[in-house]
Amino acid sequence: MRHFIPLLFFTLFITNLYAQHTNPRPFDLEKDLNANPKLVVGVVVDQMRYDYITRFWNHYGEDGFKKLVSKGFNLRNNHFNYIPTYTGPGHASVFSGAAPGTHGIIGNNWYDKFDEEYVYCVEDKSVEPVGTMDDAGKMSPHRLITTTVADENRLHTQMRGKTIGIALKDRGAVLPAGHTANAAYWFHGRDEGKWITSSFYTQELPQWVQKFNASGKVDSYLKPWTTLADINSYVESGVDINLFEGGFSGKEDTGFPYDLRTLKDGNGGYDIVKVTPYGNSLTTDFAIAALDGEQLGKDDITDFLTVSYSSTDYVGHNFGVNSKEIQDTYLRLDRDLARLLKALDQKVGAGNYTLFLTSDHGGVHVPAYLESVRIPSGYFDWDDLKKELNAFLSGKFANENLVENISNNQIFLNYDEVLKMEVSSEEIQQEIAHFLLQYERINRVFTREQLQSANYTEKIASAVDNGFNQKRSGDVVVILEPSVISYSRTGSTHGSGNNYDTHAPLIFYGKGIKAGSSLERTEIVDIAPTISALLGIPFPNGATGRPLYIVMKD
Incomplete structure (x- = not known):
């Protein structure tokens, strides 16, 4: 009898395996072909090192970074696989699934040896500015020689799926949205303080953008920048006033608070908003307005919204990765992410969208600071x-x-x-x-x-x-x-292939994504193929990355 029971279990096990092989589960469109979210949201946080998640974790609320990490899939060993790690190449690589050697955006600016001149990655003299008379509007993706995942979605849906790109920086809006985007919008500060675009996309700003520009929202952020919480609780960053920060013209030191309205005229006019966390808040306001203005995610044909948070980069360059200012910027960004997720839940529907969050590069500790603690630099x-x-x-x-x-x-x-x-x-x-x-x-x-x-x-x-x-x-x-x-002795920069520049966050969240985390090495070029596989559409035409099946349900 005692030999019979193990034999019985073995027989049942083999029978079950045979049944699964001969009677597989019924075909499921969402599991076997595509997840079909109503909207894909690609979020890039400019100059975000991976350790900003762990370093500031105890200060974050429950509805921003923590929600993405706990309910999404967190890839903790994600890296850029190329040099140079700059903003233009980073955004192009995230959305094309290729490195600069393939997509052609080899820097923010580079020397064109054929025309013997410097070129800017999205500058296009053949188009006209829209929403301004300034040349800041003469931009397009014409130097990007591959498609993006958003382009492939447009092609796959016979141009019925919309694509909208948004960022304070023109290159952060233009390159992710790709060649076929319905629109890309970026912020023109100086003496105007407007969201603008170019004739590559449209001949006139839509009514919702004109309404936003006339709303006074930008002026509302010309206010004092103080810390979100008691500055003494910011123990994860260095002292407030030190020798390693740039600061603002017209202010003698680099300590809180900063009166932006007073400092505005000596620091680029409305551009001063970019160099504070309020630039991220303004970007969130505009992205939420775009959900309604463009009717994104309102039908069963997948739309794309690309959102790049640029102020994190401006603050990092000015104050450095170890500053109180960068910590406060991320605590405030956490709230802005919570606002964006709440708006997506309300306007598109919880479970109806897929979102990923990553960066375009990291950032180095200020070498002058590293020298002060005897680290080679x-x-x-x-x-x-x-x-x-x-x-x-x-x-x-x-x-x-x-x-x-x-x-x-x-x-x-x-x-x-x-x-x-x-x-x-x-x-x-x-x-x-x-x-x-x-x-x-x-x-x-x-x-x-x-x-x-x-x-x-x-x-x-x-x-x-x-x-x-x-x-x-x-x-x-x-x-x-x-x-x-090669930089000033104050503030941080980036561009190398070292871990401080290549180790970037990557979190997938929402429809078709399971909860979990992994220390398996992934690369930035894997993002676009993963979204393509999730949607059941072709990979971008130059993509070299692989779909990350570990993040997908079933």
Whole structure:
């Protein structure tokens, strides 16, 4: 008898497996083909390091970051897989599923070696500003050479699914929305304080945008910036007044409070709002207005809303990642996220939308601060390097005009001069690389010849390779030592392939997403393929990432 019971259980187990194989569950459209949310919301928090979630966790409310983490899927080891980690490339990569080497946005600005001029990633002289007379409205995604996931949704739905992009920064609105967007809106401060767009999208601002611009909402944020809670409770950040922050013109120190109305005229007019958490609040106000104004998520055809919170970047650049100001900005952003989620629940319906939150890059601790606590770090002067490099090349090749441009940590050769030489460009690249590796603060150097002929898998080398565009990038790529930057001695910046710049949050939430977390390494280029798979639409045409099935229900 005792042998019979285990045999019985084994028989039942095999029978059950056979039944599952021969009688699979019925086909379920949402589980097996697409989740079909009414709206996809892509949220990018500019310059958000992953540790801002954990560092400020005890100060967050229950309806913002904590709600996303506890009820969504938190990918805790998410990284950018390319260099440089800037805003333009970051937004393009999130929504295209590709790195700069593929989508072509190799920086915020870069040197165009064919036209011999600097270009801005979304500047478009062929379009006209709408909502302003200023050239700040002459923007489009024409330099992005791939589609975005929002583009693919538009194509898949025969242009019936809407796409609206919103950000204070033009590039944060334009690049995520893609080529086929119904509209992208960005904020023009200075003496106007308006949300604007370009003729790439429309010839006139819709009534709801005109109404918002006339509402006085922007002026309402010209008020004192004080801490949300008692500043003495902000123990997760450094002292309030220190030597590592930039501050505002017209104010002697970098301590709270900041009277924005008084400081406005000396700090770019309405642009001062961008450099405070109120810029994020204004963005949230406008995004909520867009839900109604554009009737997003009102039918069964999936729409896209892309929202980029830019003020976190402005505050980080000004005050640094360890400042009281950055902590207060994130505590206030937490409230703005709660407002956005509440509006989505009310206007689209809880369970009817899918949202993801990520960043476009991280940020480094202020090197001057790191030096004060004896952590290796420092500053790099590219002008000094250019002088010494030209002197070296003049002595080596009797030609001081071989370098045409140095920008974005890249050296561009002057090929008109190279053709006059009896040596190859490859030999010149090698000589430059050898010279640079003797230079203080430079960690590694890659030549065009190396990047075009090798397949790198090691992290930094692979990141350089992924960010290298054969047509748009330079001939020598320079990697500085960790925490060495070319920037002022106050405030934080970004751009490297080190963890402080690459480790970014990634949270999926809402329809089709299960609750959970993972320490499995994921990459920023995985986001767009994941949303595409969720919707059952084609991947963006240049996507190299993979769908993250671990975040999906069933």
